Amino acid sequence: MSGDLTTEARDWLTAYAPAPHPDLGRSGVVCPYMVKALRRDYVHMVEFDAAEGDEALMALARELLGELRERAEGVGSDRIYLVNMVVPYGLPADELKAMVGRVHAALKPEWVEAGYMLGDFWPEHETIGLHNDDFRPFTSPLPLLGMRHIVPADLFFFVKHERVPADRLWCLRVFRNIFEGQLNDYWTEQLEAAEADVLHELRELESAAA
Structure with missing residues (x-):
């Protein structure tokens, strides 16, 4: 080449x-x-x-x-x-x-x-x-x-681009482990909100499948 x-x-x-x-x-x-x-x-x-x-x-x-x-x-x-x-x-x-x-x-x-x-x-x-x-x-x-x-801003890529809830939850948990003790208040709040949203989505899917 x-x-x-x-x-x-x-x-x-x-x-x-x-x-x-x-x-x-x-x-x-x-x-x-x-x-x-x-x-x-x-x-x-x-x-x-x-x-x-x-x-x-x-x-x-x-x-x-x-x-x-x-x-x-x-x-x-x-x-x-x-x-x-x-x-x-x-x-x-x-x-x-x-x-x-x-x-x-x-x-x-x-x-x-x-x-x-x-x-x-x-x-x-x-x-x-x-x-x-x-x-x-x-x-x-x-x-x-x-x-x-x-970097912390990559959280938004996981939230928007990981369309499968289980995959998104996995990414968020890995993200939390990577940045444990390093996130400021803003990113901590964003992560907690993203985790709450995906857990809610997973519960709804479980209820629909029951």
Whole structure:
């Protein structure tokens, strides 16, 4: 691979994530954390030959997670700005998209439990935004697999995007364990409200099934 796709991915990320967007649904930039990540050169992009298959991509992702943890030890509180992005190539675009989707689904629970977010990006991504259902935050010009440290604001991703109540409850409990003793009053209240909502939803489902 010539590196052209990696350049395209970095150019997109640099133009998109640390900038406002008319469909975002709130003021500010798409991803506030990416401003410092890019400014301090904390974004690490790695190419991957998709012809090697899903297992090879999962192995690379785990290797990069280990590398991310090592990098985190040397930057202290800046660890939340460390980002790894995998740029797969070598297959038709629809196959690359499917591969990223499969690997993301397979590894996501492992990443969350480890205290990291795993993101899937591709053209015309269907996932809606947190503040505007017409916004598609994970749409990128080419399929990508990204990873970074979990931050308190990720609570809203779990609340809105985990549509299966049992999965949402699991994510919230892991989130609570990760941030035990670290959340301020605002995030504590948000977490407690989210837990109460999902427990209520689960009780209603149990009653309907009885």
